[in-house]
Amino acid sequence: EAQLVESGGGLVQPGGSLRLSCAASGFTFGSHSMNWVRQAPGKGLEWISYISSDPNNIKYADSVKGRFTISRDNAKNTLYLQMNSLRDEDTAVYYCARRALVGKFDPWGQGTLVTVSS
């Protein structure tokens, strides 16, 4: 069974940095594109970043472009999200999810909470 497990969340001050990880198991990680999706407390879902399997194709939402960097290590079956210049509005649960450029997000990880506050 395909499974994703995020880690790395926590409390960080505005302007700070954090790196999230997403460990994959139960499928051939290196053959699949991956994404990060976030959900602010009590709010809806927001797609924020995509990386292809190779990983030559990368996309970002305008809200994080220039501040966040997505990457992957196929040898370690792990997806990353480097978050810099964090703002209050980046406070959210961050989910990793498997998906190509189109189609369904499936599966999702359990999420990791990032809180940006002084």
Added chain:
Amino acid sequence: QSALTQPASVSGSPGQSITISCTGTSNDVGSYNYVSWYQQHPGKAPKVMIYDVSNRPSGVSNRFSGSKSGNTASLTISGLQPEDEADYYCSSYTSTNTLEIFGGGTKLTVL
């Protein structure tokens, strides 16, 4: 870019059917058959219920069905059960800078 438009809440009694609408534009729902629906219980990760407008992943009950007409997609749940009570989100591929756009979510209450 604005989120897809969903009703904030819907409700129904056990055994009844309900429909949740999801309205977008010609940049997303209206032009692509890449609409998905996700179910999210409190404190849990979303789970895909419908993808590519009307396809059901294996393991998802056939009580869940999806359709699309113009810029509006719909999720129908028939034979409502208490465990269907959750938040539901639609999403669509978009031709704008954003790869995927989500709806604001609909809270389903099973009375």
